[in-house]
Amino acid sequence: MATEPLTIHNRIRTLRFEAGEMTQQALADRVGVSRQTINAIEAARYSPSLEVAFRIARAFGKPLDEVFQCLPSPG
Template structure:
């Protein structure tokens, strides 16, 4: 699953730690999601999208192998 978290964080000028605090997970979890090594739960995906004021589809994109 591809994502735009790093780009959206840069736009808001927030760190992984700040995003993690806002969505109540560890910085390591945000790092793993950004690195595409971990797919977030639906609830976490919704929280992340809400921080960026975007839809889930604007932040996360399924790849061919994810289907």
């Protein structure tokens, strides 16, 4: 079954800025992961589980699709 390649984008950096320049460590503490994991998610080097994605969205008080977007991969 052929599937279209997708890339997951996120607005975590923007949302941290809007939340009064919330630090990665503060977000990590709220979500229950390490600061390095938040950094990896923010840089799109790691796609989190659905549970962690929901926790991140909840930390910003936003729905999931305002934090993560799934777009077709370029090329």
